[in-house]
Amino acid sequence: MNSAKVDEQTLYQAATGWLKSAVDILLGAGVEVIAPIETDPGVVELAAVNSSEAVALDYVNARLPLKRLLFPVTEVLLEYEKQSDGDVDVKSEPAASPKDVVVIGARPCDVAALEALDKVFHWDYDDVHYSGRREGTTLITFACTKPGPQCFCTSVGGSPHNSAQSDVLVFLEDDGRALLQVCSDKGAKFVDQLGDVAKPAPAGSKLPAPPEVKARFEPEKVKQWLDESFEDDFWADVSLKCLGCGACSYLCPTCHCFDIVDEANWHSGQRRRNWDCCSHPMFTKHASGHNPRPDQASRCRQRVMHKFKYFPERFGQIACVGCGRCTRACCVGQNLVSILTDIETRAKGGANCDA
């Protein structure tokens, strides 16, 4: 994921005003355009836009991660209705709309997170709802220029210029121009659509150097310790202040757990899939009343273990992209990075955690 290795053939240069043109062209072609807009003061969210005017360019990251566009907070899996003859008519919701979607302006970490989601949703069963949307989505990522204080992408194999899963990675320049690095066929198609707006970059064009995000820990060391520390007292200490509020999971770009519920009345209903969270006691509670993860310690452990041990074991990658949302959202100051650096210290034979 080093920007220096980019094939110069795929690099385009876009003139000032390219964004407006791009949005207009896409909208004109009937494509749904998603871009960062300021929804609340100081808050940026990825949402459908009607023009380029509302697009926010100066932001650390969107409040909700990109995943919500492909794996919504709630979605209908099927509908059913009782017929007058007593039979029940079941209608599966069609796989996500065939409409093409172009997401302009997601951050590299959010986009890279889709790799983890792709693996989960295509693992032993192809999730048509997810993959339908995924196929129709083109991702025009904006490289990071000013990472936030909680960002730690470089610790988990990412970078502010990570192009993983992006179709085009855009390097915005201060004067409104941009370098567009095409990363996939979809990306090439997008650049084609832009026509004159984007021209191949002159040979020898250099990508800007990525801003510094300090690496804080080594995931391999963390995993080493995790492999041996399921029963460690560390979990009880580190989870003392955790209220299990779930904000970290809900905002996480790679968390993908869901709950399936039926919402029905006397004659008809819907089966829905909703985001869920392993920090909640109900997440693992059995109908019998037994809860295999009975306390916050075991739930906190699950969250760390899943991201840094189980997921790598199953899919060969860490389920964390270092976006820092969990730390920003936590109202009791639970800091994933400090938990992981603590673990690393322990792995190296050190001690004491910061509870």
Add this chain to the structure above:
Amino acid sequence: MSTNTAITEPLQRAAAELLSEGKVAVVIGYGMDGDSSFSPPLFAREPQEAERLVFDDRCFGNLSVYLSKDHIRRMGKIGIVVKGCDLRAVNVLLREHVVKREDVVLIGVPCAGQGDPLLGKCSVCEQRNPQGCDIVVGDPVEQPQIDAAQRYSEAADIDAKSIEERWEFWSGQLSKCIRCYACRNVCPLCYCKRCITEKTVPQWIETSAHLRGNIAWNVARAFHLTGRCVNCGECERACPMDIPLGAINQKMAQLMDERYDFQSGLSSEDKAPFTTFNVDDPETGIL
């Protein structure tokens, strides 16, 4: 940010003393965290850990939420640092038998307000000096006289809207809700062993994050806190979607204040307005 040494030092001493004398098993207070933009909760279980306790103007959290948590209660007797506003929540917990007075040592801290600029709730705070604590560290701070009309200014902004504007406003705000229940989990008074949303037979509240379910959830939450909520604002602080939940709670608190002359948590003896009645309570609007 400025550490209040006039409080921090005696606080550390008092906590160390309680711990070393074995009077409490843990002191829940605020600690310094270099990375955080506020002073997060800290659990001191050994006398030397008390040195890490601080009190400053970034102690936003209402620590009384931990009083109902099983993993904290299992430690034994709890010493807890409370600001005057937090004490109101403790009073409700005492009234509702969640915690027994003898199982907790209240370490009161005078507080001239949190945040810079001052949080809205702090600028109208009427409990700057906690009353009825076991220990109070530091000197009392000046308590400005607060006009009753100022108490509920957040609600007033929305009250000024027309009914259609309010629907517009709230349907927009509540549409954002992702049903993470952070508001519930940080609320000191949402201690139910089983939340109403978790009861599935019947499922009164749809758990899907659509506006219909979100309204049901937020109405239930607000109603269950009516006459109980002490307006600590933790729900709003925790909400990852920045929904102005505090305004709803404030509106209901205002109603209880105006109708039944009741402010929650001023004492642990008061009866909650929904557990009592007056024969001549107002009944405007009943056919």
Add this chain to the structure above:
Amino acid sequence: MIQQASDSTDNSKWQPRIVAFLCNWCSYAGADLAGMSRFAYPAAIKIVRLPCSGRVDPMFIIKSFEQGADLVLVSGCHPGDCHYTSGNYHARRKLLAFRELMTFLGIDPRRFKISWVSAAEGAKWSSLVKEITAEVIALGPFENYSKLRAGGIAE
């Protein structure tokens, strides 16, 4: 639900739906008396019998709206006359507070009525139902909620 959703959008077919939660001893008996006394009243009202108005949880009202009620009525004994001594006094506090909460959230408070109807007030019951039915017809379908019926997250 699919069928229902299309019903509610077709105003020509729209018939108001009123859900009434009645206490067993006064209002339900009052409605019964209206029947026995042959006082006619609109059939738009559908009654759920409860032991006491104090049994009403605001979730009943919200659920009724979710299920398509255009108006919800809670009716109990007159103050002082509660079969259970004080249930209606508790209900009075809770339900009036609930209406304030609705109002604050922009959920039209005219869609939620509270009344006291005694077991002897068959005529009052009949005229009350006529009155609120006329009012709900004038208000039209409860758009706030009928739009939410199909569900779905607002993007």
Add this chain to the structure above:
Amino acid sequence: MIKLTIDGQQVEVEPGRTILDAAKLAGREIPTLCHHPAVPPAGACRICVVEIVAGGRPGLVPSCAYPAQDGMEIQTCSERVLQSRRMTLQLLLARSPGSEVIQEMAAEHGIKEIPFPKQTGESGDDCIMCGLCVRLCQQIVGASAICFDGRGPDRKVSTPYADRSDVCLGCGACAFVCPTGAIDPAEYCPNPIEKIPNEFNCGLDSRTPIHLPFPQAVPNKPLIDRENCIRFKTGGCGACADICPAGAINYDMTDEFVEEDVGAIIVATGYEIMDPSVYEEYGYGRYPDVVTSLEFERMVSASGPSNGELTRLSNGKPPKSIVFLQCIGSRREKNGKPYCSKICCMYTAKHTILYKHKVHDGQAFVFFMDVRAGGKNYDQFVRRVVKEKQATYLRGRVSKVYARGDKLMVRGADTLSGTQIEIAAEMVVLAPALVPSSGIRDLSQKLRVGYDEHGFLLEAHPKLRPVDTNTAGVFLAGACHSPKDIPESVAQAGAAASKALGLICHTRLSREPTIGIVDESSCNGCFECEGVCAYGAIGPRELTDKKGNLLATVAFINEGLCQGCGACAATCRSKSIEVQGYRDDQLFAAINAIHR
């Protein structure tokens, strides 16, 4: 005991008793004037003299004051005694020639002429100067409002300086004991003397503070009206306790709350009649001869205020014509009661007959709307009244009753003949609407029994459970439920008694199962449910593990006390209380079913 002989008859009396007491025991009558059993004797009038012939110092002594002594021999009618009495009576007659009591007594003693000049005018009145009233006022009432004033011929009973007395209570005891009726406390009392109206007789006569509430009262015992009793007002008097031979009077008794645990309650609080003075057109309250049917009932009763003699209240003469007006306030939508009072048709028919018994040559008229005589033999009874011309029945309403001379003009319509009628009556009797007893609302709220707009208590079902109420164990009998006549009330009372017995004769209570239950696994133990429970049915229950360690304190509902109102269920935030029969899932299903 003291043994003595009176007119040859042996009697035994307790020490301290007088000769008069002994004579009474012996059955000998001795006339008295200044004597009253409650007042210490003075021997002032000397009418009661008797002769001691042996066993004491022989001679004439006043029997009311002279103590009986062992071995005394007394003559009550010896010539010496009679001579003395005659002389006394002659002197009294000279002083009070106008007194009927003295005249009668003198006549009994054969006195026709007296050798003394009779006093007339101011110097002669009915007062015989016996001083009984003065002694009473001083020693019994304790007021000392009156005394003797002046000397010789000017001596009289008066107040100090002959002013109105500040201390006179106006109790009237002086007038009550005065043998000749000579004293009028109104002359002394600073306040007007108010008679205590006799409630049972609708205030048509008066009663004393100690009185029987009504004839055949159960228990048939007198009671003291504390408001008016001198003893309670001043601490004086106590005459009734002095006199009562059974010693039954105890002024320390007070009203008390009596608590009984009962298994059933029968409400039989009856009815009152509405005040017809609200209808000015009938003149009730304005003309004394316009009376209610209840007043009429008392007036013709042998135990009533006039001992059964029917007289006009205006002039004391029997009414030669009488008009009965039906449906006063009943069956009247505006300013009245829309219901039929049910009993008036029948009692009015009876009243016409009673009227004819009292005034044989009188003429009775009845204005009626309909004659509602539904009941066994009722219609025959009314027809008999009409046929036997006991009364003239006129179908129509009366628009006005007004006075002309000493008659009451009753103007009304006879709708059968279509004519206006005006009757000059001497008495008008109104049949007012029946209303429930006052205080019925308080009672019904205490018993948690419903009532209608008029205050009549509600039955559980008008057809199927007419005796039960919606509150288990409370039953209705009589007019508290609706206007009823005697047979109906008796029938309902019998039914209510049977229902009550049916309930309490079992050793186990069976009841509706619709009560609250607690889900102990999710109960938070906040006990807000306890706060809203009107029955105190909720309390704490400690959950322990097998070793006895306390796990949680949760709410517990006593199923014998819970009535199933569900206030707790609505208050429980964690939904840990359900009311069986009205469970959340059942109500959820009901709400869903409405929208199918």
